[in-house]
Amino acid sequence: MNYxxxxxxxxxxxxxxxxxxxxxxxxxxxxxxxxxxMLAIGQGSKKSIQDQMSSMGSNLVFIMPGxxxxxxxMMGNSSSQSLRMEDLEAIRLNCENISAVSPExxxxxxxxxxxxxxxxxxxxxxxxxxxxKKFTIESGRIFTxxxxxxxxxxxxxxxxxxxxxxxxxxxxxxxxxxxxxIPMKIIGILGEKGENSFGQDQDxxxxxxxxxxxxxxxxxxxxxxxxxxAVSEEKTEAAIAEMKTIMRKQHKIAKPEDDDFRVMSQSxxxxxxxxxxxxxxxxxxxxxxISLLVGGIGIMNIMxxxxxxxxxxxGLRMSIGGKGRDIxxxxxxxxxxxxxxxxxxxxLFGYLISSVVGTLMGWPVVIMTExxxxxFFVCSAIGIFFGWYPAKKAASLNPIDALRYE
Amino acid sequence: xxxxxxxxxxxxxDFQVGDMTVHAxxxxxxxxxKGEFVAIMGASGSGKSTxxxxxxxxxxxxAGDYKLDGISVSELNKNELAELRNAKLGFVFQSYNLLSRxxxxxxxxxxxxxxNKVTSRERKERAIAALESVGLADRMHHMPNxxxxxxQQRVAIARSLVNDPVVILADEATGNLDxxxxxxxxxxxxxxxxxxxxxxxxxxxxxxxxxxxxRNIIFRDGWVVxxxxxxxxxxxxxxxxxxxxxxxxx
Numbered sequence: 001m002n003y004x005x006x007x008x009x010x011x012x013x014x015x016x017x018x019x020x021x022x023x024x025x026x027x028x029x030x031x032x033x034x035x036x037x038m039l040a041i042g043q044g045s046k047k048s049i050q051d052q053m054s055s056m057g058s059n060l061v062f063i064m065p066g067x068x069x070x071x072x073x074m075m076g077n078s079s080s081q082s083l084r085m086e087d088l089e090a091i092r093l094n095c096e097n098i099s100a101v102s103p104e105x106x107x108x109x110x111x112x113x114x115x116x117x118x119x120x121x122x123x124x125x126x127x128x129x130x131x132x133k134k135f136t137i138e139s140g141r142i143f144t145x146x147x148x149x150x151x152x153x154x155x156x157x158x159x160x161x162x163x164x165x166x167x168x169x170x171x172x173x174x175x176x177x178x179x180x181x182i183p184m185k186i187i188g189i190l191g192e193k194g195e196n197s198f199g200q201d202q203d204x205x206x207x208x209x210x211x212x213x214x215x216x217x218x219x220x221x222x223x224x225x226x227x228x229x230a231v232s233e234e235k236t237e238a239a240i241a242e243m244k245t246i247m248r249k250q251h252k253i254a255k256p257e258d259d260d261f262r263v264m265s266q267s268x269x270x271x272x273x274x275x276x277x278x279x280x281x282x283x284x285x286x287x288x289x290i291s292l293l294v295g296g297i298g299i300m301n302i303m304x305x306x307x308x309x310x311x312x313x314x315g316l317r318m319s320i321g322g323k324g325r326d327i328x329x330x331x332x333x334x335x336x337x338x339x340x341x342x343x344x345x346x347x348l349f350g351y352l353i354s355s356v357v358g359t360l361m362g363w364p365v366v367i368m369t370e371x372x373x374x375x376f377f378v379c380s381a382i383g384i385f386f387g388w389y390p391a392k393k394a395a396s397l398n399p400i401d402a403l404r405y406e
Numbered sequence: 407x408x409x410x411x412x413x414x415x416x417x418x419x420d421f422q423v424g425d426m427t428v429h430a431x432x433x434x435x436x437x438x439x440k441g442e443f444v445a446i447m448g449a450s451g452s453g454k455s456t457x458x459x460x461x462x463x464x465x466x467x468x469a470g471d472y473k474l475d476g477i478s479v480s481e482l483n484k485n486e487l488a489e490l491r492n493a494k495l496g497f498v499f500q501s502y503n504l505l506s507r508x509x510x511x512x513x514x515x516x517x518x519x520x521x522n523k524v525t526s527r528e529r530k531e532r533a534i535a536a537l538e539s540v541g542l543a544d545r546m547h548h549m550p551n552x553x554x555x556x557x558q559q560r561v562a563i564a565r566s567l568v569n570d571p572v573v574i575l576a577d578e579a580t581g582n583l584d585x586x587x588x589x590x591x592x593x594x595x596x597x598x599x600x601x602x603x604x605x606x607x608x609x610x611x612x613x614x615x616x617x618x619x620x621r622n623i624i625f626r627d628g629w630v631v632x633x634x635x636x637x638x639x640x641x642x643x644x645x646x647x648x649x650x651x652x653x654x655x656x
Contacts, residue, residue, distance in 0.1 A: 005519045016507040316503045319464060320565070321492020321520040323485045399464045403499065 010333035025342035027295030032346025034288035042281025044364035060266035097239035102129035116165035124213025140188030158203035300386035315402025328395035335387025343379035412438035417470035432628035448625030496566025500578035556587035593642035
């Protein structure tokens with residue numbers, strides 16, 4: 001049997017019932033389109049989390065105060081005063097796997113300029129902080145070591161603050177703003193970072209010397225966090241281990257479970273959030289996969305009905321010289337055509353839905369070539385798999401019975 | 407001897423129905439020569455349908471031999487039977503068996519789809535020629551539901567002609583048609599027989615249809631009980647003229 005003829009026969013048979021063929025394909029179309037769109041959405045969210053995380057510095061390693069016991073009473077993490085500048089100096093001296101280190105102290109309050117005011121946070125840090133947290137300076141300068149030691153009332157501000165409290169046309173650099181009633185001179189403006197994936201505005205902040213924030217705003221002598229940059233992303237694990245050792249030595253802690261600090265890294269956070277979005281992707285993909293399966297069963301159902309309905313046609317084809325194999329191939333090609341054409345349309349729809357979701361809802365979408373290729377092959381396989389049984393049934397018909405079938 | 411197209415020798419066919427064995431054909435002998443127009447007659451249960459199935463290579467005999475155009479059919483497997491049907495036989499059925507929503511032309515082309523040697527161009531040309539020979543050149547692109555019963559049967563006849571078979575097997579081909587249309591179809595068969603020398607085996611239970619053929623073979627209870635030449639073969643075209651002028655189309 002000539003395969004071109006078989007293709008024509010199958011095509012003609014499908015074209016005789018266009019609407020039914022379309023409805024049958026619809027199951028596959030929806031299945032494939034949803035697989036592609038769902039995976040694109042899942043993958044998009046994963047990628048955007050990863051991008052955001054690494055924009056915060058993928059080699060970021062930081063120490064936060066942990067719970068500690070004071071006279072038999074467990075203290076909460078936030079009230080802990082366990083981190084001190086001595087710890088930071090010890091890390092700077094002894095830790096080989098880091099390239100920069102900065103303390104962090106922070107508080108929030110209202111910032112005022114002229115008639116305008118805005119709620120924001122101030123972060124106290126040293127000069128290395130900008131590099132660690134991947135901030136840039138758009139104009140102006142960072143504070144100096146001298147300004148740190150002198151508790152200078154200078155600060156850098158993010159774009160959001162500039163927009164909220166400064167009238168147009170006023171250059172903020174050199175202006176004095178008030179934060180918690182203390183006048184602060186603006187010496188630099190930070191480059192724009194936008195929102196992170198949790199919707200937090202990364203431009204709504206002020207950065208000042210840590211000494212200024214410690215003494216003038218908080219009146220404390222401890223620090224709230226130590227931020228470091230590992231020399232490379234691969235070295236973060238080593239850096240974490242090193243820091244833990246140094247910190248335990250500093251705090252005279254014998255057992256790890258007594259730690260009064262926590263060392264975390266950005267790459268760990270990335271992993272955590274990636275695994276969440278992996279679960280999401282798997283879940284979405286599985287649901288879409290089920291709809292693809294249902295589409296396949298739809299094909300089987302229609303082909304099965306079609307074999308019964310076309311029994312006379314099968315008998316006729318056999319009587320004029322169609323062999324069992326020809327009939328088998330015809331029905332198999334019909335079901336495969338349905339699923340493959342449906343698959344192609346589904347892929348187009350998948351792209352369409354993904355881009356609509358991407359533009360209308362602003363969700364990040366990443367269409368994976370693998371998901372397109374895999375769903376195409378899966379739906380071809382579905383056509384063959386679910387078409388096999390009805391086709392076999394058609395081919396095994398006895399031509400005499402089939403011809404007389406009422 | 408070389409003019410014998412169909413030769414059936416002591417042919418038997420048994421069917422197993424539950425515990426019982428039904429002897430549908432009990433030892434049939436018959437010969438059909440090239441160019442004959444034979445009617446196979448008999449009541450239902452006489453074995454004529456079983457005979458037609460075997461003659462049409464749709465079924466194999468339990469015993470005995472059947473030679474079609476010199477080929478011994480009993481020894482062939484399913485696929486070889488299919489090839490034989492495609493090459494040597496043309497079928498015309500009582501209920502036309504046309505594919506719905508498929509043009510007359512495509513219906514006629516159908517047997518050639520199962521023949522690898524025929525190109526798509528040749529297929530179309532032969533289908534057109536076959537339709538012309540049954541007088542439906544102007545209805546080529548009509549769907550079966552746009553054609554009358556007689557026209558549908560003509561399409562089916564064109565389909566049976568398109569592979570240039572050695573025998574045309576017609577199974578109650580006029581059974582679904584009114585008298586006038588029946589005669590028109592018979593006229594077409596007679597023309598194919600006399601003008602083009604086609605061998606036709608026509609199964610029917612209507613005596614007046616059988617009188618339009620040249621020889622009648624009568625079956626009863628699995629035996630051939632009577633074989634007779636039609637003495638005064640009637641022309642269907644003459645019979646048409648005897649009918650009262652009706653409302654029917656030409």
